[in-house]
Amino acid sequence: MDDVTVTLKKSASIIKDEIDASLSNIIPQDLKNASIYLTNAGGKMLRPGLTLLTCQLVGGSESDAVKSGVAIELIHTFSLIHDDIMDDDEVRRGQPAVHVKWDEPLAILSGDILFSKAFEIALSLKESNPNVSSDAVLETLNTIADSCIKICEGQALDMSFEGNFEVCEDDYLDMIFKKTGALIAAATKIGAIAGGADLNDISTLYEYGKLIGLAFQIHDDYLDLTSDEESLGKPIGSDIAEGKMTLIVVNALEKANDEDKQTILKILKEENNSLEQIDQVMNLFNKYGSIEYASNIAQTYVNDAKKILSNFEDSYAKETLLKLADYVIGRST
Amino acid sequence: MDDVTVTLKKSASIIKDEIDASLSNIIPQDLKNASIYLTNAGGKMLRPGLTLLTCQLVGGSESDAVKSGVAIELIHTFSLIHDDIMDDDEVRRGQPAVHVKWDEPLAILSGDILFSKAFEIALSLKESNPNVSSDAVLETLNTIADSCIKICEGQALDMSFEGNFEVCEDDYLDMIFKKTGALIAAATKIGAIAGGADLNDISTLYEYGKLIGLAFQIHDDYLDLTSDEESLGKPIGSDIAEGKMTLIVVNALEKANDEDKQTILKILKEENNSLEQIDQVMNLFNKYGSIEYASNIAQTYVNDAKKILSNFEDSYAKETLLKLADYVIGRST
Numbered sequence: 001m002d003d004v005t006v007t008l009k010k011s012a013s014i015i016k017d018e019i020d021a022s023l024s025n026i027i028p029q030d031l032k033n034a035s036i037y038l039t040n041a042g043g044k045m046l047r048p049g050l051t052l053l054t055c056q057l058v059g060g061s062e063s064d065a066v067k068s069g070v071a072i073e074l075i076h077t078f079s080l081i082h083d084d085i086m087d088d089d090e091v092r093r094g095q096p097a098v099h100v101k102w103d104e105p106l107a108i109l110s111g112d113i114l115f116s117k118a119f120e121i122a123l124s125l126k127e128s129n130p131n132v133s134s135d136a137v138l139e140t141l142n143t144i145a146d147s148c149i150k151i152c153e154g155q156a157l158d159m160s161f162e163g164n165f166e167v168c169e170d171d172y173l174d175m176i177f178k179k180t181g182a183l184i185a186a187a188t189k190i191g192a193i194a195g196g197a198d199l200n201d202i203s204t205l206y207e208y209g210k211l212i213g214l215a216f217q218i219h220d221d222y223l224d225l226t227s228d229e230e231s232l233g234k235p236i237g238s239d240i241a242e243g244k245m246t247l248i249v250v251n252a253l254e255k256a257n258d259e260d261k262q263t264i265l266k267i268l269k270e271e272n273n274s275l276e277q278i279d280q281v282m283n284l285f286n287k288y289g290s291i292e293y294a295s296n297i298a299q300t301y302v303n304d305a306k307k308i309l310s311n312f313e314d315s316y317a318k319e320t321l322l323k324l325a326d327y328v329i330g331r332s333t
Numbered sequence: 334m335d336d337v338t339v340t341l342k343k344s345a346s347i348i349k350d351e352i353d354a355s356l357s358n359i360i361p362q363d364l365k366n367a368s369i370y371l372t373n374a375g376g377k378m379l380r381p382g383l384t385l386l387t388c389q390l391v392g393g394s395e396s397d398a399v400k401s402g403v404a405i406e407l408i409h410t411f412s413l414i415h416d417d418i419m420d421d422d423e424v425r426r427g428q429p430a431v432h433v434k435w436d437e438p439l440a441i442l443s444g445d446i447l448f449s450k451a452f453e454i455a456l457s458l459k460e461s462n463p464n465v466s467s468d469a470v471l472e473t474l475n476t477i478a479d480s481c482i483k484i485c486e487g488q489a490l491d492m493s494f495e496g497n498f499e500v501c502e503d504d505y506l507d508m509i510f511k512k513t514g515a516l517i518a519a520a521t522k523i524g525a526i527a528g529g530a531d532l533n534d535i536s537t538l539y540e541y542g543k544l545i546g547l548a549f550q551i552h553d554d555y556l557d558l559t560s561d562e563e564s565l566g567k568p569i570g571s572d573i574a575e576g577k578m579t580l581i582v583v584n585a586l587e588k589a590n591d592e593d594k595q596t597i598l599k600i601l602k603e604e605n606n607s608l609e610q611i612d613q614v615m616n617l618f619n620k621y622g623s624i625e626y627a628s629n630i631a632q633t634y635v636n637d638a639k640k641i642l643s644n645f646e647d648s649y650a651k652e653t654l655l656k657l658a659d660y661v662i663g664r665s666t
């Protein structure tokens with residue numbers, strides 16, 4: 001295992017224990033089980049890992065940011081549960097989604113209670129971190145609430161983009177910032193707050209999180225076309241088959257000549273595409289360099305994120321955050 | 334119009350303006366429209382009305398608690414939107430429910446964003462109330478988060494009671510406290526916090542809210558059997574037809590002889606009850622004094638709530654809160 005994976009595994013174990021403890025008193029039993037289910041199903045816990053690392057980067061200890069990390073992971077889990085209902089996705093982390101394993105009402109409720117618990121836990125930040133001021137706790141909550149608003153807006157924008165192939169690059173990037181980037185940026189920001197960073201470092205680390213969050217989402221779309229079915233857990237080109245808007249699609253539609261544009265649009269809009277059709281679109285993406293274009297944008301974000309870290313003193317946390325920036329566009333799943 | 338109605342109308346207008354302003358920047362348009370819809374559809378705004386009144390009771394001004402009141406109303410609205418999806422209720426405030434007017438995904442999201450906005454607005458409490466301390470803001474948020482957790486648990490308990498006629502009175506009262514009482518108690522408590530009350534008054538006013546919240550819910554069940562179809566907007570005895578657990582049912586099942594118990598259970602469990610069957614159950618409720626029993630319990634809660642207020646100095650706010658306690662069990666809709 002590489003360093004990043006080892007570090008994430010270590011922090012995931014701390015966060016998981018804390019989540020278990022904080023959800024253990026939910027009643028009735030069904031709601032408790034549905035709420036804890038996705039945490040037990042695994043997951044990289046990238047976001048709380050980032051929270052613990054940025055806290056250490058600015059001179060705090062890992063334990064100072066545990067409550068903040070738990071809050072972020074619970075918000076992430078809540079959004080996965082509700083998104084899976086909205087998007088009708090039946091599998092999550094290799095297991096039936098919460099609304100499939102139980103039912104929609106309990107899935108809605110378990111998302112809602114995780115949301116509530118996230119705020120309750122963030123409010124208890126002083127318990128694990130007596131040095132933190134009340135204002136720092138308020139700023140932590142503000143950051144979380146702001147990211148939640150953005151997540152909702154991002155998901156609504158994403159749904160509104162379905163079947164709308166007029167979306168421009170800026171609108172697309174704004175959508176993925178809200179849907180994915182904002183929570184990762186919140187994760188790195190509240191770690192810095194828990195570690196006692198000054199305002200400048202806090203906003204720098206928000207920017208770091210935003211950049212790797214954007215790169216993370218663009219890489220997700222890139223993997224859909226370049227990975228293999230076994231690593232990905234779904235067929236290559238699923239996004240094309242589902243007619244999903246990605247940076248690659250946006251770019252290809254902007255560059256393509258009329259004939260190629262019509263071909264891409266026809267296949268994206270069609271249901272039940274053949275493998276030949278998916279290949280045809282992939283070839284057009286390659287013809288216009290759109291896969292490479294997206295990959296380059298993700299790489300630029302990662303480079304910028306790493307540059308941001310150069311202002312901080314060398315430490316194990318800094319080294320890991322540098323590697324994590326590469327990791328978000330290096331991973332194959 | 335009576336004093337209580339006049340006071341609630343006045344505070345509702347202040348709260349509604351503030352809600353409009355705080356939701357006006359939501360994007361995309363669809364999500365904004367779905368989020369603001371129920372607020373525009375009317376509603377008594379009892380909860381924020383209570384928040385403004387308890388703030389004034391302890392010496393604060395109405396404007397000190399506006400942000401707190403808005404937060405509570407948004408939490409209430411979020412829970413209505415999600416409950417309507419879960420309970421498959423198609424009408425709310427005389428209009429199509431959000432998931433009917435739009436669709437389920439947008440209804441889930443609009444609930445989620447109202448939830449997030451509630452926390453954002455509560456976090457901005459100092460903007461309208463510069464005297465409030467950071468710790469008081471934290472305590473406000475803690476109170477709101479706690480009530481949200483209870484609302485989720487209450488709804489899950491309510492759903493788990495469906496078809497379970499073994500529920501005892503204590504379990505039933507615990508469920509309605511969580512589902513309805515906790516948010517009303519939070520409303521009165523955070524008003525007191527915004528008004529600068531001491532810890533003793535804050536907890537006293539939580540208790541006042543809890544008591545009238547319980548009375549409010551029991552009166553709802555009472556109205557289902559004693560009101561008229563026009564005032565209620567649904568047929569009398571709907572709860573019997575739906576086999577819903579109420580304090581009246583719990584009490585009748587505890588007191589009834591075996592034969593009567595079997596009759597009640599049979600009709601509650603059956604779908605598509607005839608009017609004769611509903612009358613038969615009503616007669617059995619009357620035979621065992623269960624309607625009166627529930628009404629007496631609600632009256633006791635109201636008396637206790639009013640007694641609690643005797644420790645406060647006379648004021649318009651106190652007078653209105655006394656009347657409000659009577660109002661929750663005097664209303665016909």
